[in-house]
Amino acid sequence: MTITVYGSYRSTCTKRVLTTLHEKGLKFEFQPIDLSKGEQKDPKYLEEKQPFGVIPVLVDDGFQIYESRAICRYLELKYKDKGTELVPTNINALGLFEQAASIESANFDPYASGIVFEKVFKKRKGLGEPDEAKVASLKEQLNAKMDVYDTILSKQSYLGGQVFTLADLFHLPYGTLLVACGEGSFFESRPNVKAWWNRITSRPSWIAVKDLE
Known part of the structure; x- marks a missing residue:
């Protein structure tokens, strides 16, 4: 299992995802995106990672997803048996x-x-x-x-x-x-x-x- 987060530590949306990863007890790699240099608007990033040119993006064993709340829900659903249960099943x-x-x-x-x-x-x-x-x-x-x-x-x-x-x-x-x-x-x-x-x-x-x- 390899989880990579593309984002910025100063980003509210990135912090939302990182907090979820910590709640689930999941290890991850962090790939910084320098917003001050406009790296999120780079044509390659737009084509390969996030077409709207924002952060974060999560890649999980080749599966890629963006939008922070969607990422958090995905992590909870896939890793339901790990860490804190963050969405109830009842x-x-x-x-x-x-x-x-x-x-x-x-x-x-x-x-x-x-x-x-x-x-x-x-x-x-x-x-x-x-x-x-x-x-x-x-x-x-x-x-x-x-x-x-x-x-x-x-x-x-x-x-x-x-x-x-x-x-x-x-x-x-x-x-x-x-x-x-x-x-x-x-x-x-x-x-x-x-x-x-x-x-x-x-x-x-x-x-x-x-x-x-």
Whole structure:
């Protein structure tokens, strides 16, 4: 078994995949893609790895797949018997997992990634100063979403129920960047969200990945 990840340690999507690999206890090789040099847009990379010119890409014994959430689901399905079970098999629990995964993609990621782009990535990419009006709008919307999170998490330990799943893991990269850019109140100001956030950020898999540069 040879697993290779093509990506960047600074990439949120790459960190999502690396965290999953650690949760599953899988060994892997890492092939860095230098985003600052535009290696992800190289014609060979576009043809052979990722036609949209983004990262990460995972190659597993010759099988190739891209899109970070798809990669994470693939790893869980193929290596179900390894490490942490990250997607339940019971039909009801699976339904609640899919619900939680949809919550993350619809109610967290668009707002968190938008704030992080304005406050972190925009400057990193030399695209100017943050659009403060846009940040304020995104924060208002995300605050409303996190109020609902707090209600959900008052009844259960994790977003999909009582066990940690990919739905929780998917929050880690952008959530951590929110905290790093001074927006930790999304988590700290809500008791149930705070307890959940502390649980998921203290996992050894995330500790192993979060500070990689």
